[in-house]
Amino acid sequence: NAGVTQTPKFQVLKTGQSMTLQCAQDMNHEYMSWYRQDPGMGLRLIHYSVGAGITDQGEVPNGYNVSRSTTEDFPLRLLSAAPSQTSVYFCASSTGQPSDEKLFFGSGTQLSVL
């Protein structure tokens, strides 16, 4: 199993550009989520999904869109990038079973918006 795979690992955007961060998992996990981590800070939840076709907002959803058309994939879209979105982005998945919040994280995408 590859686990949780994020692409790309690094990305530089200009203000106003759009892009999609990809996240895929091969563990048949129902639950997937996106976090961002700014320098010296903890992780903040952006969006999450409890299954295909179901998404919801986390702590900092503004400026980001998500969709979940399959169990495996959970892409994060930046429609118009802003310098404030410069951060490291982590995708995570879990079984979503009661009392089991064992999240598996990807290796992250480092995004810089100029």
Place this chain on the structure above:
Amino acid sequence: DAKTTQPPSMDCAEGRAANLPCNHSTISGNEYVYWYRQIHSQGPQYIIHGLKNNETNEMASLIITEDRKSSTLILPHATLRDTAVYYCIVRGYHGSGNTGKLIFGQGTTLQVKP
């Protein structure tokens, strides 16, 4: 979900036990205590979780006080590779569904010194 309080930083000598405290005085009866760690810009890694009984696995032990208002993560023989940020998270099981929203705080930076 209950809020947690952790010291911002701790030091530990290599080979000694590292005891990381977490206060969660507002925890309710159905909320679990989870511990994750993040090693230098990698994705966070699950360590252990528990409800009210002490738990042990190959990585660590979790001691939860009888009133459940605080807990301690114990790394029995800390190594330099255990240097990381450690996050204590309280998470409830919400009825028949599990929304799986893990909220990370600032964590404790553990520095293991030779």
